[in-house]
Amino acid sequence: MDIILKSLALDSLPVLKVELKDLKILDLSDNNLVKVNFNKYLFPKLSSLLMYENKLTDIQFSSNQFPLLKSIWLAKNKFTFIPNSLFAFASMEELIMDFNYIEKIPDEISNFKNLKT
Numbered sequence: 505m506d507i508i509l510k511s512l513a514l515d516s517l518p519v520l521k522v523e524l525k526d527l528k529i530l531d532l533s534d535n536n537l538v539k540v541n542f543n544k545y546l547f548p549k550l551s552s553l554l555m556y557e558n559k560l561t562d563i564q565f566s567s568n569q570f571p572l573l574k575s576i577w578l579a580k581n582k583f584t585f586i587p588n589s590l591f592a593f594a595s596m597e598e599l600i601m602d603f604n605y606i607e608k609i610p611d612e613i614s615n616f617k618n619l620k621t
Contacts, residue, residue: 505524505526505527505528506527506528506529506530506531507524507527507529507530507531508531509530509531509532509535510531510532510533510534510535510554511533511534511535512535513535513536514532514535514536514537515535515536515537515538516537516539516540517532517537517540517541517542524547525548525549526549527547527549527550528549528550528551528552529550529551529552529553529554530547530550530552530553530554531554532553532554532555532558533554533555533556533557533558533577534556534557534558535557535558536558536559537555537558537559537560538558538559538560538561539560539562540555540560540563542565542569542570547569547570548570548571548572549572550570550572550573551572551573551574551575552573552574552575552576552577553570553573553575553576553577554576554577555576555577555578555581556577556578556579556580556581556600557579557580557581558580558581559581559582560578560581560582560583561581561582561583561584562583562587563578563587563589563590564587564589565589566589566592567592567593567594570593573593573596574595574596574597574598575596575597575598575599575600576590576593576596576598576599576600577598577600578599578600578601578604579600579601579602579603579604580602580603580604581601581604582604582605583601583604583605583606584604584605584606584607585606585607585608585610586601586606586609586610586612586613588612591610591612591613591615591616593616594615594616594617594618595618596616596618596619597618597619597620598619598620599616599619
């Protein structure tokens with residue numbers, strides 16, 4: 505199952521009161537998101553999170569919240585650093601963060617052994 509909430513001028517994540525056990529792709533791209541709070545019980549099978557073209561400066565969540573996450577798109581936001589919470593995803597295959605304001609690539613980037621180029 506996929507949920508596409510693209511280009512809706514969202515400034516926050518809509519409240520979802522049910523657990524979406526089969527959700528694999530969540531597309532929140534091209535909105536006005538500055539901060540997003542995720543509930544760890546909402547997306548246990550999420551494999552792709554698309555949040556490009558927003559206004560994000562940081563994102564906080566853990567690998568326990570998204571145990572199957574393999575791909576995250578954060579391009580065209582307002583990041584000045586790679587968020588620490590991303591380094592918990594050692595199995596990450598795709599991390600897209602181009603067109604941000606990142607000045608330094610931290611050493612922890614080497615934790616991503618499965619990144620595809």
